[in-house]
Amino acid sequence: MSSQAPTALHILEHVFGYTAFRGEQQAIVEHVAAGGDALVLMPTGGGKSLCFQVPALMREGTAVVVSPLIALMQDQVSALVEAGVKAAFLNSSLDTESARAVERALYDGSLDLLYVAPERLMTPRFLDQLDHLRDTHRLALFAIDEAHCVSQWGHDFRPEYLQLSILPERYPSIPRIALTATADRQTREEIANRLRLNDARRFVSSFDRPNIRYTIVDKDDPRRQLLGFIRDEYPTEAGIVYCLSRRKVEETAAWLQEHGLKALPYHAGLPQEVRAEHQTRFLREDGLIMVATIAFGMGIDKPDVRFVAHLDLPRSIEGYYQETGRAGRDGQTAQAWMAWGAQDVVQQRRMIDESEGSEEFKRLARNRLDVLVGLVEATTCRRQHLLAYFGEAAEPCGNCDNCLHPPQTWDATEAARKALSCVYRTGQRYGAGHLIDVLRGDATEKVSERGHDSISTFGIGSDLDEKRWRTVFRQLVARELLSVDHERYNALMLTDLARPLLRGESSFLLRLAPEKARNRSRRSTARTDIPGGIPTTLFDRLRAWRAALAKERNIPAYVIFHDATLREIAIARPGSLAELGHMPGIGDRKLEAYGEAILELVRDAA
Structure with a gap:
């Protein structure tokens, strides 16, 4: 080796133990090492960290890594120290003496990488230290991890990230690299604008995670469906289960524990020390299941998460992609499993309508939810739908539920018209249960009391069973041909979108529930599958x-x-x-x- 600075490949092999870069890693590393700014979009598990760690070791001085989660910095730094890199973190978890020791190492220029939270970076004390490094030519680069935190459209928005726009003003000659695992076109532009990276070179990798299998099922006793999925596929493996509410998180974790699985709850309402303990256990123990709200997960580095399950519909495809991307970071096979129902869509729309956001925010949120509903209702390849959202074309993947078990469809146009007519004839005042009784001709006491056994739609749907009718109503709500009046006990009402179907100007196709496949030759993933x-x-x-x-x-x-x-x-x-x-x-x-x-x-x- 000559006296010149080490090359990217030399560092990759001798420090990190790999003989070749993947995808665009090498181009990113060389661009940043040469002093260029970069905006990097790379899927979870794609090797984002190497994109700033390698140039940090190629350039003179200390690289400062902005990370939003102090709880994970220690593990990230531990991994670097294991590899022989001089790395440290500076956050509120350190006592005064330890923090001073890190600051001295920073001042002396003896650190290769320093991880800091954005709040710490913006303090006058820390900025003064950065000024010293700049003035002594020992400030290598800035890496802004989880850059989507700057976007006000995402659920991971961190207002302190907005202040990072000061970096190009104060340190104009220091290269910056912003990285995220998920961002649609709008979020990319927002990241570039807010971090003042409009002129930065953009590296957009494929968003495909071919090792993840996507499976979406209709809700039918979802807890038992979840338990069956875990027992069939991953009885001893680590996984994450996402729920929408804190109460559901705690109830689901307790229920899984009762059925012999190692499960812990995690949500923002738990005491900080409990959250920290549960997160630490998840990261350090094998085979633990974390049941959580979306408060858990960003920056999770655990490579052997074998599944991510959703018991409630996420808020958007972007959120779904980000959350499912926490599975299979090691490149081994993993699964993204979700149970959904039309009530999920109703609940999400209600949350949007009642939020304090602007009308523009609500409109975009509704649009994003509609795209997600399109994914769960899809009868063709899930991966194609998912990647299309990020502007990426793909062939059918052969590794999602729709590809592996193509769903049958049936023409539900006539049934949907009957359902809409029944809603209208009964005065748009009743929920699905009562309407199904009317359609099937079940002369219950309530049907008779209300005189609904004598209207024109009574008994016109006796050819379909209750389960099939519930599917029809669920999809009519999901596709917004019916709306739900929460003030009147979830009464169903017609919307303007129902008119074309009632007039015979459109059709209504539904997927049939697939037969349950039990004859697996082996589990899709096995810990010892060598x-x-x-x-x-x-x-x-x-x-x-x-x-x-x-x-x-x-x-x-x-x-x-x-x-x-x-x-x-x-x-x-x-x-x-x-x-x-x-x-x-x-x-x-x-x-x-x-x-x-x-x-x-x-x-x-x-």
Whole structure:
């Protein structure tokens, strides 16, 4: 190696243990290392961190990384320290003495990377320290992680991110890289405008996460559907279950616990110390399920989350993509599973209507919700619908429920007209249950009392069972041909969108519920699913060794090695340090620290 600054590939291999960049990583690294600004959109698990960590080590001085979640900084820094990088974090979790030690290291220029929360960065004290680094030519770059926090349209909006626009004014010669895993065109422009990155080079990677299987089911006792999904697919694996309300989070977590699963609740209403404890347990224990509101998840680095489940409809496709993207960060197969019903759509629309946002905000929120409803109602490839939202064309994926089990459709036009007529004939004052009784000709006491057994729509729908009628009403509400009057016990009312269907000018196609497929040849993902018929005993031993080491050092197991690295070792069974050094994820520092112990485990398993 010459006396020149290390190259990107040299750092990638010797520090991080990889021999080649993926996708646009190398172009991003070289652009930022040369002093250019960048706006990077890359899916979760795509390797965003390397896009600023490698140029940070190529450039002179300290790179400052702005991260919104102080609880996760420690793990991110621990992973860098494991790789031999001089990294630290500065946030409110440190005592005064520890914070001063970090500040001294920063002042002395002995840090490669420093992680800070945006609130800390904007303090006069910290800005003075940055001024010192700039004046002594020891400020390498600024990395703004989770850059979508600057967008006021997203649920992760952080007002303190808006202040980061000061950076190009105060430090115009220092390169900046803003990164996010999800942003539609509107959010991209907002990030660029608010962070003053309009002239930055944009790198937009494919939003496809081919290792994630998308499955969406109609709600039918959703808790039991969830339990069946977890028991069938991932009985011992880590996962996240999202619910809309705090109450539902706690009830669902307790219910899963009662049925023998390790589950913890997480929402903003829990005491801070409880949230911190549950998050730490999730990151550091194997096979834990976090039941949470959207307050949990941003920046979650845990690579082996095997599933993300939704028991309620998310607020938008962008939110759905971001939340499901927390599964399968290690590149192994994972699933995004969701149970939904028309009541979810009604609830979301009501929340939008009652929000304090402007009319423009509400209009855009409704539009985004409509696009999401289109995804859940789709009868064609889910991935195509999802990627189309981000402006990306794709072929059918072969790895979503619609591709694997193409849904049957039926022409429900006549049934929908009957339903709409019944709503009208009964005075637009009743809910679906009563209307179904009328349509099916069930002369219940209430139907008779109200004289609805003598109207023209009584009994005209006796050919369909109650479940099918509920599907028709649910879809009429979801597609806004019917609205719900919450003030009158969820009475259904016609909307203007119903007119074309009633006049015979449009049709109404519905998907039939798929048959339940029970004949799986094997689980879609298995923790010990190593290709090539390799025995799993070595992999298990490696994981047990890693778990004991992580517990002893009080850090997450994946900070030491990812499962993917241990799989490669179990397959290759290296016999020397030189061979082990060629395994992905093993840089020089980790080879020196753990090489002999790993080789001993390999020899013992021979």
